[in-house]
Amino acid sequence: MQKKLNTRSMIFTLFGDYIRYYGNEIWMGSLIKLLEPFHHNEQSVRSAISRMSKQGWVVSRKETNKSYYSLTERGKKRMEEAAGRIYRIEPEKWDGKWRMLLYNIPEEKRQIRDELRKELIWSGFGLLSNGVWITPNNLKEQIYDIIDKYEIKEFVYFFEAENEGFQANQQIIRSCWDIDHINNLYQKFIYAYENKMIENCKKIEQGQMSDKECFVERTLLVHYYRKSLFVDPGIPKELLPKKWLGEYAAKLFNDYYKILAAKANTFFEEIYLAGYSNHEKQTVSK
Template sequence: MKPRSLMFTLYGEYVQYYGGEIWVGSLIQFMKRFGVSESSVRGAILRMVQKDLMQVRKIGNKSYYSFTPQGNRQIDEGVKRVYSGRRSEWDGKWRILTYSFPEALRELRNEVRKELTWTGFGAISNSTWISPNPVEDQVLELMERYQVEEYITLFSSSEVLSHDNESIVNKGWDLQQISTEYERFIQKYDKKFDELSEKAFQNTLTDEECFIERTKIVHEYRKFLFQDPSFPNELLPDYWTGTAARELFWNIHQLISIPAVRFFESLYESAPDLKVEPERNKAVNPFDKIQV
């Protein structure tokens, strides 16, 4: 696991429900469970502070880290995407985005492309991106944040005259490949679910093991956020395996969440002046936090 990505997982799954701040010593102990060295943790933190994703408070000789508003925005969006249900019905509208950046703003254009992919857009040509989801507010916020209103135009249309919906989907996304990746996830975690269920039945499942397995499965499932556009059911092919993968993810998550949070609490240390009541129930079951 890459240190930066793992930190996003740990903050999104646990730390945000305990005031959003953690002593660096606790963070090092958690990441040690995944083979990340102390020097790698500190290096990743430094880079994230430099990129305005994390911030530090010093109290005595201890450092406490939290995410900045920019970092928290990414965490909140990721948690929402992981734990919210798929939109079952389509409103019949395509959101169509076009852009034209001067070559001098190539790096900015690349950043916008990454954001569009994250939001679920697919490119049907070099400068035309499309999505069937109601993402207007997210796109308008993106345009304002990057100050690119003069380079981007967003349309909404209920009709594509030259192609049917299946053709548009095939132009913008490789759903077959995404479904294949979901199938690999299922094959891997079907066995893991059986193993964990047997250990739970025999009362041999430790809190630390639950913490490690919950963090791993969330970390791996998060990767689909960069692939799966979260289409409504009407636009999904018959071979789609994403729904089965999500059900498996949910079953494992529910099986091990309580002991996983218990282990987190055993190592977590907040700043002494942090007077925030932990949201333990939400840490145990983030599915309840997201309104579907």
């Protein structure tokens, strides 16, 4: 597991796992306080939130001398997509169709290509051949959003198709994604957290883990699981190898998450609500 945590990435984790359930807004002072246990100082938090604002993920509002940040509509949609993948236990069933995306971006728009590639990979597309992206999942809505975002409708072709060729569907999967690498990431996650869950469950039952410690542990759990998961395009069950560890890792994640949830939420609420008046606290509480 990686040791150095990216500030921007951690802020996304907090928005996705906590803040969006509490009115989708947080005072900068509370955000700084929540990130202190992860060794992020005030300057790094302010710099990261500034970049996120320029990139269109968050928007700010001022009230007296306080700054509050919330997710934009784009940010909310990304968090919803992420949550659908993070908290899913079983792979989706396959409808037997492949979705294919082809594009021919003109040279004057070449700066869009790298961004488009990142968006497609994040959404779960794999590169079948040069300029041809493919997925067994129904990502029509995500594709339309990406096309509208970059205003490239006239340069994109999008098809739904069935495999009538000579390569088995499982072989197509292996051609587009490194299945063994993804499975290995799940193995590392299981190795890191399987015994840890048992040990910390006992500590919580015996009153040996504080609310703050549970908050840190749950946040790191989500953060690391999210990083492993987003390499996984969410391949349907019918197309996965027999020895697939994704489902076991998902169950481990959900079980441990529930064990930590109550005490973690208590700590978060204490810091979060410090940024609001008594009247406001009644409206922003979960």
